[in-house]
Amino acid sequence: GAVVSQHPSWVICKSGTSVKIECRSLDFQATTMFWYRQFPKQSLMLMATSNEGSKATYEQGVEKDKFLINHASLTLSTLTVTSAHPEDSSFYICSAARLGNTGELFFGEGSRLTVL
Amino acid sequence: AQKVTQAQTEISVVEKEDVTLDCVYETRDTTYYLFWYKQPPSGELVFLIRRNSFDEQNEISGRYSWNFQKSTSSFNFTITASQVVDSAVYFCALSEARGAGSYQLTFGKGTKLSVIP
Numbered sequence: 053g054a055v056v057s058q059h060p061s062w063v064i065c066k067s068g069t070s071v072k073i074e075c076r077s078l079d080f081q082a083t084t085m086f087w088y089r090q091f092p093k094q095s096l097m098l099m100a101t102s103n104e105g106s107k108a109t110y111e112q113g114v115e116k117d118k119f120l121i122n123h124a125s126l127t128l129s130t131l132t133v134t135s136a137h138p139e140d141s142s143f144y145i146c147s148a149a150r151l152g153n154t155g156e157l158f159f160g161e162g163s164r165l166t167v168l
Numbered sequence: 169a170q171k172v173t174q175a176q177t178e179i180s181v182v183e184k185e186d187v188t189l190d191c192v193y194e195t196r197d198t199t200y201y202l203f204w205y206k207q208p209p210s211g212e213l214v215f216l217i218r219r220n221s222f223d224e225q226n227e228i229s230g231r232y233s234w235n236f237q238k239s240t241s242s243f244n245f246t247i248t249a250s251q252v253v254d255s256a257v258y259f260c261a262l263s264e265a266r267g268a269g270s271y272q273l274t275f276g277k278g279t280k281l282s283v284i285p
Binding site: 086093095096101143145147149156157159162164 | 218263273
């Protein structure tokens with residue numbers, strides 16, 4: 053199956069710093085990537101949809117200046133949590149849709165962010 | 169309105185018992201996809217199955233089976249002869265068209281399955 057890789061898997065940072073999470077589709081081109089956030093014992097909530105070469109579309113309630121998303125190529129999307137605060141601590145998961153999206157998404161391993 | 173409902177928040181079964189995880193969905197699209205994912209304690213999402221809206225055949229894969237019924241908008245998941253390794257959170261998800269050929273995946277709240285040895 054298609055492989056999506058996220059990096060880093062774990063990150064701990066100080067409050068006020070910025071953290072970048074990368075999402076790469078390793079063996080296919082992804083026109084669309086999605087970023088999800090998951091709080092402990094809760095479901096995955098879609099944060100934003102990023103399309104290669106254009107601005108991301110954010111879901112209601114998600115601060116676009118806080119969560120910067122860049123989809124610079126067909127195999128890479130990045131999520132930058134700016135000026136992180138403890139409440140940003142969460143599990144962030146990306147997923148990618150193949151070129152010619154057929155509705156199937158491939159998920160990364162997730163990145164666990166802890167802000168001290 | 170909630171589009172994917174997993175009414176069972178937590179289920180505990182004894183090893184070797186069968187267990188069914190319920191999923192009810194809501195959509196106005198005629199073309200859509202339904203998924204089940206497993207999330208073990210390590211956190212990664214493990215893809216289990218994808219079913220498109222035009223294929224109502226039930227599917228069996230080893231100890232796993234799925235029952236898709238459009239008439240009741242349900243896509244239930246049964247694990248036969250459960251094992252401790254089946255302990256995880258299971259998510260049902262619905263993928264709907266969002267225009268311009270893109271799809272959005274909406275997750276249910278998940279069912280935590282604990283299999284007791």
